[in-house]
Amino acid sequence: MRIQVILRVIGILVMVFSLSLIPPIIVSLIYQDDTLGAFASALAINLLSGFLIWFPVRNQRADLKIRDGFVVTVLFWFVLGLSGSVPFLISTDPVLTFTDALFESISALTTTGATIITHIDGLPPSILFYRQQLQWLGGMGIIVLAVAIMPMLGIGGMQLYRAETPGPVKDSKLTPRIAETAKALWYIYASLTTVCAVGYWLAGMTLFDAICHSFSTVAIGGFSTHDASIGYYNSVAIEVVCSLFMFISAINFGLHFYAWRNQSVLHYLKDPEARFFIFILFCTVTLTTLGLTLTATYDWDLAFRYAVFESISIATTAGFGTSDFSAWPHFLPFLLIVTSFAGGCASSTGGGMKVMRILLILKQGVREIQRLVHPSAVIPIKVGGKAIPERVVSAVWGFFSAYLIVYVILMIGLMATGIDQVTAWSAVAATLNNLGPGLGDVSANFAGINDPAKWMLCFSMLLGRLEVFTLLVLFTPMFWQR
Numbered sequence: 001m002r003i004q005v006i007l008r009v010i011g012i013l014v015m016v017f018s019l020s021l022i023p024p025i026i027v028s029l030i031y032q033d034d035t036l037g038a039f040a041s042a043l044a045i046n047l048l049s050g051f052l053i054w055f056p057v058r059n060q061r062a063d064l065k066i067r068d069g070f071v072v073t074v075l076f077w078f079v080l081g082l083s084g085s086v087p088f089l090i091s092t093d094p095v096l097t098f099t100d101a102l103f104e105s106i107s108a109l110t111t112t113g114a115t116i117i118t119h120i121d122g123l124p125p126s127i128l129f130y131r132q133q134l135q136w137l138g139g140m141g142i143i144v145l146a147v148a149i150m151p152m153l154g155i156g157g158m159q160l161y162r163a164e165t166p167g168p169v170k171d172s173k174l175t176p177r178i179a180e181t182a183k184a185l186w187y188i189y190a191s192l193t194t195v196c197a198v199g200y201w202l203a204g205m206t207l208f209d210a211i212c213h214s215f216s217t218v219a220i221g222g223f224s225t226h227d228a229s230i231g232y233y234n235s236v237a238i239e240v241v242c243s244l245f246m247f248i249s250a251i252n253f254g255l256h257f258y259a260w261r262n263q264s265v266l267h268y269l270k271d272p273e274a275r276f277f278i279f280i281l282f283c284t285v286t287l288t289t290l291g292l293t294l295t296a297t298y299d300w301d302l303a304f305r306y307a308v309f310e311s312i313s314i315a316t317t318a319g320f321g322t323s324d325f326s327a328w329p330h331f332l333p334f335l336l337i338v339t340s341f342a343g344g345c346a347s348s349t350g351g352g353m354k355v356m357r358i359l360l361i362l363k364q365g366v367r368e369i370q371r372l373v374h375p376s377a378v379i380p381i382k383v384g385g386k387a388i389p390e391r392v393v394s395a396v397w398g399f400f401s402a403y404l405i406v407y408v409i410l411m412i413g414l415m416a417t418g419i420d421q422v423t424a425w426s427a428v429a430a431t432l433n434n435l436g437p438g439l440g441d442v443s444a445n446f447a448g449i450n451d452p453a454k455w456m457l458c459f460s461m462l463l464g465r466l467e468v469f470t471l472l473v474l475f476t477p478m479f480w481q482r
Contacts, residue, residue: 001067001068001071001480002060002062002064002065002068004057004060005057005060005061005062005064005068006064006068006071006072006075007053007054007056007057007060008054008057008058008060008061009064009072009076010050010053010054010072010075010076010079011050011051011052011053011054011055011057012050012054013050013076013080014046014049014050014053014054014079014080014083015046015047015050015051015054016050017046017050017080017083017084017137018043018046018047018050018083019043020133020137021039021042021043021046021087021130022043023129023133024039024087024126024127024129024130024133025039025040025043025126027125027126027129028124028125028126030125031124031125031126033124033125033126033127034092034093034124035087035091035093035124035126035127036126037090038087038090038091038092039087039126039130041086041090042086042087042090045086046083046086049083067479070470070473070474070479071474073466073470074462074466074470074471074474077109077110077462077465077466078462080109081102081105081106081109081458081462082102082105083105084105084106084108084109084134085098085101085102085104085105085106086101087127087130088100088101088104088105088127089101091124091127093123093124093127094117094123094127096116096117097451099451099454099455100116100447100454102458103116103446103454103457103458104116104117104131105134106458106461106462107431107436107461108131108134108135108138108221108223109134109135109137109138109465110138110434110461110462110464110465111135111138111139111216111219111220111221111222111317111349111351111434111465112221112222112319112351112430112431112434112435112436112461112464112465113135113216113221113222113223113318113319113434113435113436113437114319114430114431114435114436114437114438114442114445114446114457114461115223115436115445115446115447116445116446116447116454117445117447118227118445118447119227120224120225120226120227121225121226121227125208128212128225129208129211129212131223132211132212132213132215132216132221132223132225133215135215135216135219135221135222135223136193136215136216136218136219136221138219138221138465139189139215139218139219139220139221139249139349140185140186140189140219140253140349184257185253185257188253188256188257188260189218189253189349192218192245192248192249192256193214193215193218194214195245196213196214196217196218196241196245197210197211197213197214198210199241199244199245200213200214200238200241200242203235203237203238203240203241204233204235204237204238205233205238208225209225212224212225213225213230213242214245216318216320217242217245217246217249217318217320218245218249218349219249219349220246220249220250220316220317220318220344220348220349220350220351221318221319221436222313222318222319222320222435222436222437224320228321229320229321229322230242230309230320230321230322231321231322231323236305239305239309239322242309242313242320243308243309243312243313246312246313246316246318246320247281247312247316249316249344249348249349249350250277250315250316250317250318250343250344250345250348250349250350251268251274251277251344251345251348252271252273252274252345252346252347252348253347253348253349254347255267255268255271255274270384271384272359272383272384273345273346273355273356273359273383274345276355276358276359277342277344277345277355280315280339280342280355281311281312281315284311284315284335284336284339285304285307285308285311285312287332287335288303288306288307288310288311288332288335288336289303289304289307291328291329291330291331291332291335292306292307292328292329292332295329295330297328297329305322306322306323309322310322310323310325310336311336311339314336314337314339314340314435314437315336315339315340315342315343316343316344316350317340317343317344317350317351317352317433317434317435317436318350318436319430319435319436319437321437324443325437326437326438326439326440326443327443333439337426337429337430337435337438337439340352340429340430340433340435341353341358341429341433342354342355342358343355343433343434350434351433351434351435351464351465352433352434352435353399353400353403353433356383357396357399357400359383360381360383360388360392360393360396361396361397361400363381363382363383364381364393364396364397367379367381381393399467399468399469402468402469402472403432403468406432406460406463406468406472407428407429407432410428410432410456410457410459410460411424411425411428413456414427414428414453414456414457417449417450417452417453417456418450419441419449419450419453420440420441422439422440423438423439423440423441423442423449425439426438426439426440426442426443427440427442427446427449427453427457428457428460430442431457431460431461431464432460432461432463432464433464434461434464434465
């Protein structure tokens with residue numbers, strides 16, 4: 001373990017992250033919202049902290065090994081959560097405790113979208129912008145951004161990319177060099193954000209709201225500049241733009257890369273994960289529309305409108321809202337929360353277990369049924385006509401098992417603090433899947449839950465963002481053995 005090299009990387013990344021406070025400072029100057037001092041102080045604190053970490057080990061240069069990559073990834077997300085909470089702590093509007101500030105920061109950076117802030121409409125514009133910007137930075141992964149500049153810093157980045165990239169297969173790269181891969185991902189990400197902002201603006205949002213919502217939409221984060229979220233606008237055009245870009249951002253970014261490079265969209269329809277994701281959305285929209293209509297909650301037109309938006313929003317783990325789905329009748333709230341477990345596709349900004357993993361689990365289940373009929377048959381699991389290595393299938397089942405165990409432990413932990421079962425179940429789902437909204441006492445926000453529960457949910461958000469194993473591996477004795 002190269003502790004000094006790790007500290008050097010962390011110091012550099014914290015100093016780079018401190019520069020992200022410049023845009024909120026500019027917004028504060030434009031709107032004169034009295035938060036300039038808070039952001040300027042936060043920038044100085046973060047910049048100085050990063051410098052003090054980096055300076056003593058500035059001459060330590062070496063390639064990161066696999067173990068170093070895991071430590072850097074986990075440490076940086078925790079340190080970044082602390083750094084991101086500084087403006088919330090210093091600002092007088094809103095007034096937050098350390099626990100609440102850290103919760104809001106980690107929720108933003110992990111693109112969970114679970115908030116403890118109430119009366120969002122009355123917040124200063126710079127704070128609103130900062131919350132949205134944190135989600136945008138976390139959407140693709142701040143580590144991937146750092147990997148793009150690491151060659152200039154003399155730091156190898158493949159280990160960080162493998163620890164951060166979501167999905168069942170970690171070693172796939174879009175371009176031969178990891179730095180070029182990271183740059184390609186960010187070019188696509190920035191382009192989608194720009195087009196999304198223009199779409200919102202043309203659909204009727206103010207320019208400020210359009211930029212802010214484009215950040216959280218492409219990041220699939222769900223933060224909004226209004227308490228009523230997208231429902232504040234009551235606009236079909238805005239809902240269409242939001243739904244479209246939530247869906248696009250939940251698709252594997254590798255497919256977007258190939259579409260850009262080859263000037264073709266046919267591969268989207270050929271991709272088995274994308275097709276399965278569309279199938280999940282179709283089933284969810286159909287069931288939700290029928291449920292809302294047959295219970296006379298809404299008429300057909302309104303039921304379909306709300307069903308499409310809420311199904312895409314929850315299934316992609318974005319968490320935007322146009323209606324309070326937690327108050328919908330019968331099985332519908334449970335159904336929507338369950339879809340978030342699948343989440344987005346691998347290598348997307350979505351949360352959850354990833355559609356590809358769910359697809360492999362289902363195929364494995366079908367294979368076991370077939371083996372009951374033909375015990376001696378060799379039946380490979382195929383996706384897109386290609387056999388999946390047994391090592392990958394085994395890893396998916398291991399991930400699934402760890403996910404469920406962690407889920408149960410966290411749920412029991414929340415209930416031990418006095419939270420009711422429905423709230424605890426949905427709160428863990430909302431944070432572990434990086435979804436945001438839940439049921440019960442967390443249907444609107446997380447302000448009403450106790451501090452021990454908030455700390456557990458912060459851990460849950462980090463587990464979800466780092467896909468469980470990246471964080472849990474640090475708690476194994478084998479990891480620390482020489």
